[in-house]
Amino acid sequence: MSNRDSHRGGPLSRLVGMVRGSLWPIPALGVVLAVALGILLPELDEHWATREHPLTFAFGGGASAARDLLAAIAGSLISVTGVTFSLTVVALQLSSSQFTPRLLQTFSTDRTVQLTLAQLVLTFVYALTVLRTVRTESATEDETAFVPRLSISVAYLLALGSVLALVLFLGHLSRLLRVETMLRDVHDEATQTVGRELDGPDGGARDTVEHHGAGPPVPLVARSSGFLVGVDERAAVAAAREAGVVVTLAVRIGDSVVEGTPVAHARSFAPGGSPDAETLEKALDSSFQLHYERTPDRDLAYGLRKVVDICVRALSPGTNDPTTAVHALSHASAMLGRFAERPVDPRSCRDEEQLVRLVVPPWELPELLQLTIEEPLQFAEGQPTVLRRLAGLLREFAWRAQGRAVDDLVCSYVDAVAERALASTGITESETRAWRQKVRQALAGSWPAEVG
Structure with a gap:
């Protein structure tokens, strides 16, 4: 680091x-x-x-x-x-x-x-x-x-x-x-976060974690509750170096931290070593930045969460606004595509001797795809326009996520979208079959021209 x-x-x-x-x-x-x-x-x-x-x-x-x-x-x-x-x-x-x-x-x-x-x-x-x-x-x-x-x-x-x-x-x-302005502002805010976290001098290509310690993992519990919005990495690295351990967080930036539950594991560099858990827990508590709500400063998934919330709220029976849901899914597709093109490894923070002392887990691409698809699919029953947009989103994501080992997950989601469309709308089986075919072609690097 x-x-x-x-x-x-x-x-x-x-x-x-x-x-x-x-x-x-x-x-x-x-x-x-x-x-x-x-x-x-x-x-x-x-x-x-x-x-x-x-x-x-x-x-x-x-x-x-x-x-x-x-x-x-x-x-x-x-x-x-x-x-x-x-x-x-x-x-x-x-x-x-x-x-x-x-x-x-x-x-x-x-x-x-x-x-x-x-x-x-x-x-x-x-x-x-x-x-x-x-x-x-x-x-x-x-x-x-x-x-x-x-x-x-x-x-x-x-x-x-x-x-x-x-x-x-x-x-x-x-x-x-206006909802279009809100979606644009959230999208711009998320783009700025990606720029700070992934496009900077240390973005995207993070240090590979080479050494996780030789001792058994010791769980470290949280001493406070809240959303993790940041980590004072310098303080955490100094505490881990003094204890002779490598600390691997079990929570990501944006996750909820609950007092009394494990938030990290510490492994001693010495075989059979047993770190002082209480001292490390105090150090982690002081280095964690906990807030009552998530913030967009370092949370890569927060912008996507807000766009999905707008989509789901638009699909509620009280609102019933599929057009807004389609617009929100378009923004979500663009945001997902940026993540798909930037592989992110766990962030490893090193001390002066270049030894890994702190490992911060990232938001994995399958988790971000699940966040985007799961809830809109649940509430899109009987909405052909929204289901078609979900299929299109999966095709767009598949094109940009080639080689990212998410083929099976993308195919399972397009199958679920097709099944929901057949069960709740008048969409024909031939159309859903075309959805599946286009997604698989995109995963293979093919995007045929539309005929007609």
Whole structure:
């Protein structure tokens, strides 16, 4: 494992993942910027107060007009912010109940949403901060008023920007709530995860695990519960090196970890050696990044899971939307194809002496295919369009998965799709026979031209 990779899953990576997956960081930065501007710009105005103001377009009203304008900006924006995002949350809740609740996570990481909220709260906080510096003649001992003209002009411009941001946000929200946009966003998110995990300098061709230890495997149990969203590989490798063992995880990134159950096995490099299980369990517990929900940062299967959820929800009797299910299966086919073209071995992490100390299992291709096919097939009864798309997906996957030792599994799935079609729809046996033939031809590297 290279030095760069040894830091994967460390504190910095954990912080970046938390910031990327949260709604608040950019708006919080906007609040800080608003306070800074609200303090610095009035100081600049006060510096210019004793001479002719260099900006002729600056605010020209008195102190009372300035207070009224700033109060109107602050009051209206905080109301607009509350109402806008309340309606947005209601709309997204309805959308999540129709498609999948996991889409709310995509909304919170949307840059347009974050920037719009930042613009609104920045203008509100800035107006309040500048308002405290406006002084009327009766409020000062020397009866001199102070009107920060440049600061108020900036507040006016920020208010105009907030109105424009609100209009653009509503247009963006109307697109965001469309199922096609949601599928595209999930697909793009999954593509980025694949790029980080498989297309990087260490992606795809992982180290081959050469040594699993000589001693008997000792189970290591989890001390906390949650979804495994990452591993501090450097800390885990250091703990395994100190104990003289190689640790093989029994869970993948994205799997659920349950307290008190085995999550790994440790083998000593010395024959007959017995590692200290309690010490290793504590080290693993501190190196595991557990969360209450799965995240797309390193979880290769999470995007596929969300697309399948949309497909299954579309096939439910309450929704009955086969068109959405077909679109979701098309995205799933494209995502599966990327996995099929990138063989992934277990990730082996080495110490300074180049000895394997930690083995992280990957999502295997048969498991990803099962995730994609199993549930849609279960709910596609009586849906000829969806069953035809499932057969097409298997053919597309078979073409891209040649030589990946999944031929029997693909053939068994196309047989199951054909049987479900014959039993629940008017699809003819000759058509299902053609499905089977096309899948087997694709596995053999043949894609005949359609006749007619």
